[in-house]
Amino acid sequence: MNNRILAANLARIEKSLKQRTPPAMVKIGQKADPFRILVGCLISARTRDEVTEAACTRLFQRIKDPQGLLELTPRQLEKEIYPVAFYRNKAKALKSLSSDLIERFDGQVPETLEELLTLQGVGRKTANLTLILAFDGMGICVDTHVHRIANRWGYVETATPDQTEAALREKLPKKYWQKINEWLVGFGQTVCKPLSPLCSQCPVDKHCPRIGVDKYR
Ligand code: SF4
Missing domain, CATH: 1.10.340.30 (Hypothetical protein; domain 2)
Structure with a gap:
């Protein structure tokens, strides 16, 4: 997957998650202790x-x-x-x-x-x-959702979240660094689930090679 398709996928996911509360304790840019x-x-x-x-x-x-x-x-x-x-x-x-x-x-x-x-x-x-x-610093928070989805998309080819973070630091445009976790956690919890993802309801199914996905709904 190239950065043009990645950008389109992230935009679709952001739109589909608009109604959801972000999973983080505070929103990015909001002043917090x-x-x-x-x-x-x-x-x-x-x-x-x-x-x-x-x-x-x-x-x-x-x-x-x-x-x-x-x-x-x-x-x-x-x-x-x-x-x-x-x-x-x-x-x-x-x-x-x-x-x-x-x-x-x-x-x-x-x-x-x-x-x-x-x-x-x-x-x-x-x-x-x-x-x-x-x-409000430049980090990329990679948890199991970000790791799994980036690999399913073929954007990275990695075995661990730490390897995924390193790969994303190489190729992910900086404008997505802070937000990718929020988007992919929400998406991973609701659609691109660990087992049997809901591909039939997925807003990015046309641009997903489903790498490593054996079973889906
Ligand atoms: S098509 Fe399926 S595997 Fe691909 S992102 Fe959507 S839910 Fe995940």
Whole structure:
């Protein structure tokens, strides 16, 4: 797939998703607290958006910053974020992250991808998403949806999300970097699903080679 067809596909998907709320905690360009964004990204792994939102709302009614989070006991923190998936492990990770921010960054969330990636428990997906949402920075957040769909389209040919991010950094026009996650997550959750995608209802079916798709509806 070349960039002309990719642009057409993304435009169709954006149009079809217009009615949906973006999956991210805040919209791109909207002013937001970087610590809240970072915590939200970490809490959101394998958890539904509405559960993440509710947990973040509860937690940030009680704390404001890394120091406040550290002052909660492990039990209190677990209770605030329950029932997010793996809430016990995530509570531990949030404590480590908060200590790290205080010790190395004076309690502030760093603004570069390189520094974000040095934080305890922060991988490329979270670092890129925080960069985009908290600082309006140039990141590409590649999760399983972006990875899967970019490969089904034949835009990249990669085995892991990290490889997909590297490939996208080489060829994806920069104007799509910040938004591709929002579009393809929404599209991947509703149409181009992991198993048996809804190709008969797909707005981009004419320009999709369906690479690796054995079964579809
Ligand atoms: S045609 Fe099917 S595989 Fe291709 S993007 Fe649409 S839903 Fe996904």
